[in-house]
Amino acid sequence: MNRRHFFKTLGLTSVAASLPASFNLFAAPPDYSGKFLVTIQTDGGWDVTSFCDPKVNVPGDIFINNWATTGEPGEAGNLRYAAFANNQWFFDRYYQDMLVINGVDAQTNSHTAGVVHNWSGRLSDGFPSLSALFAAQYGAGLPVSYISNGGYSATGGLTRYTQLDNIQALNNVIYPNRARWGDESYLHNNDWQRIEALKAQRLAELGQGQNLTSLQQRNRNNFDAAVQNSSILSQFSDALANVGDLQETVTDGNFLWSSLSRQAQIAVLAMSSGVCVTADLVMGGYDTHENHDTQHSWLFTELARSIDFLWTYAEAQGIADRMVLVIGSDFGRTPHYNDGEGKDHWPVSSFIVMEKGAGYTNRTVGLTDEGHNVVPINPSTWQADEQGGSIIHPVHVMSELRQYLGLQTLAANNNFSLSADATFGFFT
Numbered sequence: 001m002n003r004r005h006f007f008k009t010l011g012l013t014s015v016a017a018s019l020p021a022s023f024n025l026f027a028a029p030p031d032y033s034g035k036f037l038v039t040i041q042t043d044g045g046w047d048v049t050s051f052c053d054p055k056v057n058v059p060g061d062i063f064i065n066n067w068a069t070t071g072e073p074g075e076a077g078n079l080r081y082a083a084f085a086n087n088q089w090f091f092d093r094y095y096q097d098m099l100v101i102n103g104v105d106a107q108t109n110s111h112t113a114g115v116v117h118n119w120s121g122r123l124s125d126g127f128p129s130l131s132a133l134f135a136a137q138y139g140a141g142l143p144v145s146y147i148s149n150g151g152y153s154a155t156g157g158l159t160r161y162t163q164l165d166n167i168q169a170l171n172n173v174i175y176p177n178r179a180r181w182g183d184e185s186y187l188h189n190n191d192w193q194r195i196e197a198l199k200a201q202r203l204a205e206l207g208q209g210q211n212l213t214s215l216q217q218r219n220r221n222n223f224d225a226a227v228q229n230s231s232i233l234s235q236f237s238d239a240l241a242n243v244g245d246l247q248e249t250v251t252d253g254n255f256l257w258s259s260l261s262r263q264a265q266i267a268v269l270a271m272s273s274g275v276c277v278t279a280d281l282v283m284g285g286y287d288t289h290e291n292h293d294t295q296h297s298w299l300f301t302e303l304a305r306s307i308d309f310l311w312t313y314a315e316a317q318g319i320a321d322r323m324v325l326v327i328g329s330d331f332g333r334t335p336h337y338n339d340g341e342g343k344d345h346w347p348v349s350s351f352i353v354m355e356k357g358a359g360y361t362n363r364t365v366g367l368t369d370e371g372h373n374v375v376p377i378n379p380s381t382w383q384a385d386e387q388g389g390s391i392i393h394p395v396h397v398m399s400e401l402r403q404y405l406g407l408q409t410l411a412a413n414n415n416f417s418l419s420a421d422a423t424f425g426f427f428t
Contacts, residue, residue: 032138032139032274032277033322034138034277034322035138035322035323035324035405036271036276036277036278036319036322036323036324037130037131037134037277037278037279037323037324037326037405038264038267038278038279038280038281038310038323038324038325038326039119039129039130039131039151039278039279039280039281039325039326039327039328040260040281040282040283040303040306040307040325040326040327040328041115041119041150041151041152041280041281041282041283041328041329042283042286042299042303042327042328042329043115043150043151043282043283043284043285043286043287043329043330044111044284044285044286044287044288044329044330045111045114045286045287045329045330045331045332045333045345045346045349046286046296046299046300046329046332046333046349047286047288047292047296047332047333047343048102048332048349048350049064049065049082049332049333049335049372050065050067050082050084050085050293050296050300051081051082051084051085051087051300051350052079052080052081052082052100052102052350052352052364053080053100053102053103053350053368053372054068054073054080054081054082054083054084055068055082055335055368055370055371055372056068056072056073056370057069058370058371061371062336062337063336063337064335064336064370064371064372065082065084066293066337067082067083067084067293068083071083071084074087074088074091076088076091076092076095077095077096077362078095078362078363078364079091079095079098079100079362079363079364080364084296084297084300085296085297085298085299085300085301085304086301086304087300087304089304090304090307090308093308094307094308094311094354095362096361096362097311097354097355097356097358097361097362098352098353098354098361098362099352099353099354099358099360099361099363099364099365099426099427100350100351100352100363100364100365100366101350101351101352101353101364101365101366101392101397101426102350102364102365102366102367102368103348103350103366103367103368103374103375103377103391103392104118104348104349104350104351104366104392104393104394104397105347105348105374105391105392105393106118106330106331106332106347106348106349106393106394107123107347107393108123108331108347109331109345109346109347111287111330111345114329114330114331114347115151115152115330116152116154117393117394117395118152118328118329118330118331118349118351118394118397119151119152119328119394119398120152120154120398121394121395121397121398121399121402121418122395122418125154126154126156127154127156127416127418128154128155128156128158128159128416129152129153129154129155129280130326130398130401130402130405130407131146131148131153131161131278131279131280132146132153132154132155132156132158132159132161133158133402133407133410133411133416134146134277134278134405134407135158135159135161135277135278136155136158136159136410137405137406137407137410138277138278139159139276139277139278140159142232142274142275142276142277143232143233143275144162144164144233144236144270144275144276145159145160145162145275145276145277145278146159146160146161146162146276146277146278146279146280147161147162147163147164147266147267147270147276147278147279147280148161148162148163148279148280149163149259149263149279149280149281149282150163150280150282151280151282152280153280156414156416158410158414158416161280164266167240167246167266170233170236170237170240171237173233174233174234174237177192206220232274232275233275235273235274235275236269236270236273236275236276238273239269239272239273240266240269243265243269246262246265246266247259247261247262247264247265247309248262249262250302252295252298256285256295256298256299257285258283258285258299258302258306260281260282260283260302260303260306261305261306261309261310263279263281263282264281264306264309264310264313265309265313266279267279267281268310268313268314268317268319269317271317271319271323272317272318272319281310283299283302283303283306285299286299286329288333288342288343289338289340289342289343289344290340290341290342291340291341291342292333292337292341292342292343293341307325307327307354310325311323311325311354311356320356321356321357323355323356324353324354324355324405325352325353325354325355326351326352326353326354326401327351327352327353327354328349328350328351328352328397329349330349331345331346331347331348331349332346332347332348332349332350332372333345333346334346335371335372346372348368348372348373348374350366351397353401353426353427358427360426360427360428365377365382365392365424365426366382366392367384374391374392375389376388376389376390376391377389377390377392377424378390379422379423379424379425380425382424390421390422390424392424393420395418395419395420396420396422396423396424397426398418399418399420399423400420400423400424400425400426400427401427402418403427404426404427
């Protein structure tokens with residue numbers, strides 16, 4: 001079985017670019033007891049003025065939000081939320097675990113550029129996602145260290161990501177001599193053991209090859225590691241077999257749908273099984289140029305339900321106290337409606353970072369005015385400072401998340417450092 005087939009059999013797409021010579025991708029980690037990283041990418045550009053940066057209507061100006069004609073923003077701890085999509089229960093339940101970073105200027109109205117900027121810290125392609133750095137730092141040697149469900153998952157050649165499109169195909173990799181249906185074996189056990197012995201001998205011979213380029217040697221090491229580490233997947237397979245039915249995809253009955261809870265369930269099972277340290281979850285549909293309120297109401301309701309499921313399921317699996325969740329989008333939406341009762345692209349958005357028992361939660365950083373324009377703030381005091389203040393960009397969020405998660409050295413050693421002009425101390 002070659003490495004390409006190994007990952008395709010998983011029902012996934014795997015990326016394994018050439019790796020820096022200084023980085024040993026498959027140095028097997030010790031028993032991992034650190035944090036897990038999960039991101040939720042709300043694809044299309046979410047309207048944070050109806051979620052975590054609520055805006056009411058200004059007399060004499062065009063409406064920013066229809067909900068503000070009858071409702072006022074609510075408060076949960078030190079957070080404010082919009083009276084929309086039944087947001088109250090979510091913020092009441094989780095405000096103590098949330099850091100809201102408002103007024104993040106993505107500097108673009110382009111979906112492609114916005115996604116790259118928000119999840120790598122740079123407007124241009126080439127830098128790895130936050131999750132890819134995390135996987136390279138903490139998941140070396142794990143068979144599915146980085147699970148991606150789409151969105152931005154560039155690796156910069158530091159690691160590989162895995163798309164688990166067909167969970168049932170795991171058993172085909174873990175038990176290649178077992179028939180897909182039933183418990184019968186393709187080959188007699190004695191024959192299979194002979195094949196395994198010959199395969200091990202051949203792998204050893206390949207590893208001792210002479211006159212190999214560094215890329216050839218890395219590819220052979222990668223193939224060897226893929227074979228040797230595949231047995232670890234049995235723990236994940238057993239967890240999937242014992243869990244029963246996975247969460248179903250939900251729909252609004254028309255064209256909106258979400259598999260976010262299912263993605264979360266698989267990610268938590270992979271992490272608790274010891275085969276994964278990070279996962280990107282993706283929920284689309286937020287590009288609401290028409291029928292904005294109806295669609296965003298369903299999307300935010302489902303987003304909150306899925307986040308609640310993620311934390312509840314992580315608690316049941318015993319990893320909730322080790323999980324960091326980062327929620328963001330491409331950009332925001334205009335502070336007014338268009339002729340189709342939709343909202344168009346707007347560069348100003350927000351991030352939400354969630355963690356249990358953290359010292360940085362139950363607070364909001366960043367300011368926007370009544371028209372959802374960015375207000376510069378003093379990086380030290382977080383107070384408005386129109387003259388000498390700084391604007392929060394994705395580079396600041398990604399840079400400080402890297403620092404908090406211990407990824408700065410790895411990034412610097414591989415020429416992926418970010419240059420931020422200010423430090424806001426989000427996590428201090």
